[in-house]
Amino acid sequence: MLLHKVPFDWKQRAVLQGRGFHVDVGAFSTPIVGGGNGTVLDQDQPEACISVPTGTSILPIRIHIQCQTPLLATDADEAEALIAVDIAAAQDATGTATAETALKMYMGTGTSLCTATSAYTANATSPTLGMELARAVITGDMNGTPANALWGKLDLLYVPQVCPVLVGPCAIYIYWGGTVAVSGFAQIEWLEYLTSDL
Numbered sequence: 001m002l003l004h005k006v007p008f009d010w011k012q013r014a015v016l017q018g019r020g021f022h023v024d025v026g027a028f029s030t031p032i033v034g035g036g037n038g039t040v041l042d043q044d045q046p047e048a049c050i051s052v053p054t055g056t057s058i059l060p061i062r063i064h065i066q067c068q069t070p071l072l073a074t075d076a077d078e079a080e081a082l083i084a085v086d087i088a089a090a091q092d093a094t095g096t097a098t099a100e101t102a103l104k105m106y107m108g109t110g111t112s113l114c115t116a117t118s119a120y121t122a123n124a125t126s127p128t129l130g131m132e133l134a135r136a137v138i139t140g141d142m143n144g145t146p147a148n149a150l151w152g153k154l155d156l157l158y159v160p161q162v163c164p165v166l167v168g169p170c171a172i173y174i175y176w177g178g179t180v181a182v183s184g185f186a187q188i189e190w191l192e193y194l195t196s197d198l
Helices: 010-016 032-036
Strands: 020-025 049-053 054-068 078-086 096-100 113-123 129-139 155-158 170-178 185-195
Touching: 010 020, 010 185, 020 049, 020 096, 020 113, 032 113, 049 054, 054 078, 054 129, 054 170, 078 155, 129 155, 129 185, 170 185
Parallel strands: none
Antiparallel strands: 020 185, 049 113, 049 170, 054 155, 054 185, 078 129, 078 170, 096 113
C-alpha cells in the first residue's frame, strides 16, 4: 500500500497498523460537569477513565482537556484539571458512568481491548493514583471587586515526547473541577499493544 511507503514517524506507523484509538468526552456543545458531577475533584467520580486489562499495554499519545470558564464566586476560587494513572489496577466497573466508544484512528476494522467510560455520577471504587501525567490549576482574582474579576483559561494538553508504557491491569483517570462548578470536554488518544508483543 502507498501509505506504508511514506516515511512516517513511529506514532503514525502505529496508527496505520491499527493500534491507535480515540475517545471523545462531552458531545458536540454539551460538556461534562466536573468534580464528579459537582465541584471539587472527586477521586472516585472521574470525568473519564480508560481501563486497561491484563495482557494489554497502552501508550498515551495525546490527552486534551478544554474547560469552559467557570463563574468566579469569591476571591481565590480555583479550577483544576488532572490526568493520572492507577498503575496497579484496572477500573472494576463499579459506579454509574457513561460508556464511551473507542474509535479506531485508522478507520478500518478492529476494536480496543480497553474500556472507556465518562461522566461518573455515583462512586466507583476509589483508584490509587500512583502516577500523575499532567495537571493544570487556575486561580481567580476579584481585583478588589467582582466587577473587575480576572479568571484565566483552563486548558490542559498532554502530548508526551517520551510516552509512558502503561501495562495492564491499570487505568488512566481524567478529572476537572474546582471550588466552583467547572464544565469541560476531553479527547483521549492512545496506542494499544498486546503486552506479550512488546
